[in-house]
Amino acid sequence: MSSTTKFLVGGVVVALVIGLLIATSFSGSTSDYLTISEVKALDAEQVRDSRVSGAIVANSVEWNTRELHLTFQIEDETGTLPISYHGPQPDMLVDAVEAVAIGKYNHEAGVFEANDLLMKCPSKYEEKE
Structure with missing residues (x-):
């Protein structure tokens, strides 16, 4: 796997984790x-x-x-x-x-x-x- 592909996969994983954290923090804090x-x-x-x-x-x-x-x-x-x-x-x-x-x-x-x-x-x- 090339370094560019590894970088893209890593970026997608980080973006998904951040998105998941944001979504769960808002759903639990709203009333x-x-x-x-x-x-x-x-x-x-x-x-x-x-x-x-x-x-x-x-x-x-x-x-x-x-x-x-x-x-x-x-x-x-x-x-x-x-x-x-x-x-x-x-x-x-x-x-x-x-x-x-x-x-x-x-x-x-x-x-x-x-x-x-x-x-x-x-x-x-x-x-x-």
């Missing part, structure tokens, strides 16, 4: 944005990482400092959803009006189990006067 009613309507077999957002229900936030466990409810025009999160308290939790939870819906418990939270603070999006 769908769903409404609360869409999350609740998923069959147990369909449950995968999803993003759901909504307004934080007043007086629903409970933070357990010993277990680093946060529970609260969000609501949108389609309903209300309890959220459970284990981890450090989000920085903007006190001022947040809206939350985006990333995780999976637990049908048995009726709770969205978030593995990541994004808090939206209204003051950052208000128009300056």
